[in-house]
Amino acid sequence: MKKNTLLFILLYFTMIFTLGAFEFSPIGFDKRIDNGEGYGEFFLDNSTGETQRYKVKILGNGKKNDISKYVKIYPTIVTVKPKDRGVIKVYVEAPKNLKNGVYGFMIGCESIAIPALKKDGKDVDGAVSMRTNVAVEMEAYVGSMEDKIEVKRSKIIEKNGERYFQGEFFNGGERGYEIGVGFVDGDNSLIEVYSQGRMGASGGMKVEVKIPPRSKKLIFYDYNNQVFLKKFLML
Structure with a gap:
């Protein structure tokens, strides 16, 4: 190069x-x-x-x-x-x-x-x-490429009276993503999405994100294609 x-x-x-x-x-x-x-x-x-x-x-x-x-x-x-x-x-x-x-x-x-x-x-x-x-x-x-985003060693912690999600992401797929972490309430309405940057194929990243009030689920978001990935965690 x-x-x-x-x-x-x-x-x-x-x-x-x-x-x-x-x-x-x-x-x-x-x-x-x-x-x-x-x-x-x-x-x-x-x-x-x-x-x-x-x-x-x-x-x-x-x-x-x-x-x-x-x-x-x-x-x-x-x-x-x-x-x-x-x-x-x-x-x-x-x-x-x-x-x-x-x-x-x-x-x-x-x-x-x-x-x-x-x-x-x-x-x-x-x-x-x-x-x-x-x-x-x-x-x-x-071609069609399957989403293979995994979360390992995830946990919820508290700091200064606020809840935070901590976890390690791993991309087992063939392509990269601009990864976002989002939160959904009990009515399945999106509360907030936080970008975590880009994760390449076979790549990983550590994240720590503040959990908004009323959050019931954590979801993953493909920023560049503006779609939700089919992975979520119950909070």
């Missing part, structure tokens, strides 16, 4: 990678691409007081499972005003001869210098923002 490629996984509630003014989310694609549902949106948030501009492109991942040539992205230049959000749309459609399995590509983001203006309205050479050049590795998959 090229030296200037940065592969990052930042696990936080909002699933955001942040470098100075650069905030990119979510940190995974994880879509099935052989059934017409290989569409996802990514967000560039500008928390600064100055306009930011980025060049966005699709890159190969340097692996045998690379599918970058099947990926379409729009737009390729994103300008984000202060305290605003830019949207990147990505679509992947697998050819009919692509075998079942997990595939990958990269999304690269590079900041573009925006000339400042003098008082007379003329441009001034040079950028006004921090230079950013990162690439994020994404995964997609072909």
Whole structure:
């Protein structure tokens, strides 16, 4: 992989990678691409007081499972005003001869210098923002893949009068997930979902989540596909 490629996984509630003014989310694609549902949106948030501009492109991942040539992205230049959000749309459609399995590509983001203006309205050479050049590795998959999320050594603890769920998650499936932990009340209504970050195939993670009042069940949520996984625990 090229030296200037940065592969990052930042696990936080909002699933955001942040470098100075650069905030990119979510940190995974994880879509099935052989059934017409290989569409996802990514967000560039500008928390600064100055306009930011980025060049966005699709890159190969340097692996045998690379599918970058099947990926379409729009737009390729994103300008984000202060305290605003830019949207990147990505679509992947697998050819009919692509075998079942997990595939990958990269999304690269590079900041573009925006000339400042003098008082007379003329441009001034040079950028006004921090230079950013990162690439994020994404995964997609072909074929139906069974969810195999397990919870091990789980328990309920109390701290400062509040209940918390503690457990170790393990992904025994073939693909990765942006995992969320959610809570459901006695009427099967969702109370809250907390992101725990991305868990790859054969990967695991430890979690500790505060249990909201009225919670009766704990459920697992696939953030990138916005669906509930068929696993739950009674609380």
